[in-house]
Amino acid sequence: MLKxxxxxxxxxxxxxxxxxxxxxxxxxxxxxxxxxxxSASMVLIATVSAIGMALVYLxxxxxxxxxxxxxxxxxxLFLAGAAYVGQAVGNLERNRYLAGTGGDMTAAGFxxxxxxxxxxxxxxxxxxxxxxxxxxxxxxxxDIF
Amino acid sequence: xxxAATALPWIWATSGILGTLHTYYFTGSQLGFSLxxxxxxxxxxxxxxxxxxxxxxxxxxxxxxxxxxxxRITLLGYLHLACIVGAFVASFVHGLNALHNSDYAWSAMxxxxxxxxxxxxxxxxxxPIGFVFYIAALVTALRxxxxxxxxx
Numbered sequence: 001m002l003k004x005x006x007x008x009x010x011x012x013x014x015x016x017x018x019x020x021x022x023x024x025x026x027x028x029x030x031x032x033x034x035x036x037x038x039s040a041s042m043v044l045i046a047t048v049s050a051i052g053m054a055l056v057y058l059x060x061x062x063x064x065x066x067x068x069x070x071x072x073x074x075x076x077l078f079l080a081g082a083a084y085v086g087q088a089v090g091n092l093e094r095n096r097y098l099a100g101t102g103g104d105m106t107a108a109g110f111x112x113x114x115x116x117x118x119x120x121x122x123x124x125x126x127x128x129x130x131x132x133x134x135x136x137x138x139x140x141x142x143d144i145f
Numbered sequence: 146x147x148x149a150a151t152a153l154p155w156i157w158a159t160s161g162i163l164g165t166l167h168t169y170y171f172t173g174s175q176l177g178f179s180l181x182x183x184x185x186x187x188x189x190x191x192x193x194x195x196x197x198x199x200x201x202x203x204x205x206x207x208x209x210x211x212x213x214x215x216x217r218i219t220l221l222g223y224l225h226l227a228c229i230v231g232a233f234v235a236s237f238v239h240g241l242n243a244l245h246n247s248d249y250a251w252s253a254m255x256x257x258x259x260x261x262x263x264x265x266x267x268x269x270x271x272x273p274i275g276f277v278f279y280i281a282a283l284v285t286a287l288r289x290x291x292x293x294x295x296x297x
Contacts, residue, residue, distance in 0.1 A: 041269045048273040052280035059287050123200035130207050133287060 002061045002070040008077055009054030016084040017047050023092045042087065050080065053126070060129070064136040072129040079122035086115025150209050150219040154202035156226060161198015164233055201225075201279070208286035221282035228275025235267035 020043045057073055090111035097105050205222050209215060239261075 041272075044269065045272050045276070048276050052276055055280060056283050056287070059284055063287060120197070120200065123197065123204075127200065127203055127207055130204065130283070130286075134207070134210070 001067070002057075002065050002073065005070065005073045005077065006054045006058040006061060009050055009057060012077065012081055012084065013047050013050035013054065016050060016088075017043055019084065019088045020091065023088055023095065026092065026095070042091075046084065046087065053080070060133045064133045066132065066136045069129055069132045069136065072125060072132055076122055076125040076129055079118050079125060083115045083118035083122060086111050086118055090115060149223070150215055153209065153219060153222045153226070154206040157202030157205060157222075158199050160226065160230060160233070161202070164198060164229075205282070208282060213289045214285050218282045218285050221278045221285065225275045225278035225282065228271045228278065232268055232271035232275065235264045235271065239264050239268050 053076075060069055060073070090108045093108035093111055094105065097108060205218075209218055209222075
């Protein structure tokens with residue numbers, strides 16, 4: 001179960017970046033560049049963080065594997081996925097507002113808030129994963145590195 | 146070094162509070178203060194939001210427990226902090242100018258190499274660069290051979 005986790009994180013990073021392209025393309029060909037530029041910072045941070053998490057879980061899987069860390073890791077992945085979805089929905093609503101086809105920023109604000117809360121919970125769950133991993137006996141370091 | 150290591154989680158929490166004030170000021174002053182804009186107070190600017198800062202601080206508190214490699218983790222933690230603070234300052238200057246000078250809002254048009262271009266680049270790239278130091282700190286902690294009884 002733990003073996004698939006790092007690859008799912010890589011997949012999440014790819015899907016998250018692709019989702020932002022899809023969201024930007026929905027605002028029309030003319031506005032796509034501007035929309036992509038405005039969300040570039042968020043996309044970059046989210047992608048780098050997901051790839052970083054994938055590397056951390058890869059290391060955990062190789063050095064301190066356990067069922068407990070797998071369960072906590074999957075919870076972390078689920079919450080991070082929810083944060084990605086919230087962010088994509090928020091960007092979609094924000095783009096509609098900027099393009100003049102949506103009402104106001106309330107829907108985007110709520111989506112960003114939900115995304116932020118999911119991201120916060122993901123951070124807390126990640127701390128739990130780290131505590132579990134650091135409490136798991138380190139296995140044959142010399143054989144791994 | 147011990148003092149620096151002890152202070153790191155607290156400095157992170159403080160930077161989170163400053164990040165929150167910054168984000169809430171800009172989000173609120175542009176869109177009005179409401180529950181819908183709470184996102185800025187949490188983690189929209191990842192690494193700068195109040196709770197994000199506290200979560201990162203707690204993470205450092207956990208990984209700084211083992212004695213081995215403590216110095217390296219502390220150094221990486223401060224490099225991470227420097228990047229986030231740099232991004233925060235750049236974002237603050239950029240946002241402040243955007244608020245008071247509408248022309249500044251589209252800094253994409255700023256001349257390459259100009260001060261405003263550098264500020265924009267710093268606000269975009271420093272946070273992910275800082276995250277690389279964070280991952281390096283986590284990897285160092287996980288590679289440290291410390292038994293459970295030594296950690297907790």
